[in-house]
Amino acid sequence: MALAAATLGSSPLVSISVSAARMNSSGLSVSFGARRVPGISVQIHSQRRSMVMAAAARGEEGAVKTFVEEMRATAMRLHTKDQAGEGEKELKGPSLHEQEPNLEAYLRFLVDSKLIFQTLENIVNRAAVPCYAEFRNTGLERSEALKKDLKWFGEQGHTIPEPSALETTYASYLEELSKKDQQAFFCHFYNLYFAQSAGGRMTGKKIAEKILNKKELEFYKWEGTLSELLQNVRKKLNQVASSWTQEEKNHCLEETETAFAYSVDRLRKIFT
Template identity: 70%
Template sequence: MPKRQTPGRTGGFVDEMRAVAMKLHTRDQAKEGEKEPDSPPVSKWEPSVDGYLRFLVDNKLVYDTLETIVQKAAYPCYAEFRNTGLERSKNLVQDLEWFKDQGHTIPEPSVGASYAHYLEELSEKDPQAFICHFYNIYFAHSAGGRMIGRKVAEKILDSKELQFYKWDGDLSQLLQNVRDKLNRVASSWSREEKDHCLEETEKSFKYSGEILRLILS
């Protein structure tokens, strides 16, 4: 577990979530990374359009699930995360339509279905763990996810930029707004609840990693 916040710091609990997440990266992904790589770096990937489509379809299911959960708000704090500007479902609909127009068949979701089911269950009974997944999914996509999207597009899409990697407005400001909301929600948690949230990070990486690896399938 990371050390508790130093008095006077303004980063709040999000800094703790970020610190735990960074350690689960490999050294070539982040300078704070401590994990041994289990696949080649993105620059050496040989992606396929079929694999990338599976990745996009599974991501759409996960984002659909996240957006539905915050709309239903089984816990009042979830309502804080409605209409943040980070939502991805509508963008992914446009991307999948584009692929369909190019003559590609859109596959059914695969590994993403189990992640979506897990998120639904978690959101009903464990808000701290759910918030961990919410944070890691949206923030990872805005950082490393964009880099991966650019590299894959260079190799198989003639560098076309998909809507999945576009946001309306200033992304850095959208992210800061969500950081502020996350810190506000977590400010009412006990230390045990915060630690429980942090402990869920590894599971978030496991599920997201399974979806990411679809690109190479």
């Protein structure tokens, strides 16, 4: 799926591999290198780092981009064309959209998504870093919507699973970042919420058509005008980033590899 490579190390919770280039039955195989995070070890190759830093320094025509535009451009470099119209990676192997979703696996995906979005909400509500408080009640929150969806599935007689080991590890990683590394945390915050508003909705629609008799889940609905909600969060993110050094901004952009690897693995579960 993207240029991500992630290998789970000695975590007692789970053993999995992650690959951005293509999907396989074993998961995602990702080799980034030096950096260790709970459940996934990631290293940014020097070539990738140079590209990220270059993207941070210039716009499409040499014009200065807002920082959120830089974040988006960095994320697009990890997407294929079937994932996003502006994706830059070549698709290798079948598109996810050509694969058949599995209802039981989709329930696991929803459970894992609820855990991650609830973790983000808890972090901004506690606001261990004062600027996190600016991101309370943005209208993008997803945990309550997912709670309603999972309740509906339960009422239909489906067994609701527990969160997976990898996503539990990811939630802990987000908690750790939020306390020690706000730039990296905001990278995950941005990618999770904005991906759900774009590619997430597309995936949800396709799954509804294939296995839910076109039922639209609450996970893919927002109160208010979504474009306005997103723009409000863009402004807040740009305001926060305005106080960062260029090195801190580059550090935030580099975390995109890790955020993307986790998201790819969670999405892959729908089709296994």
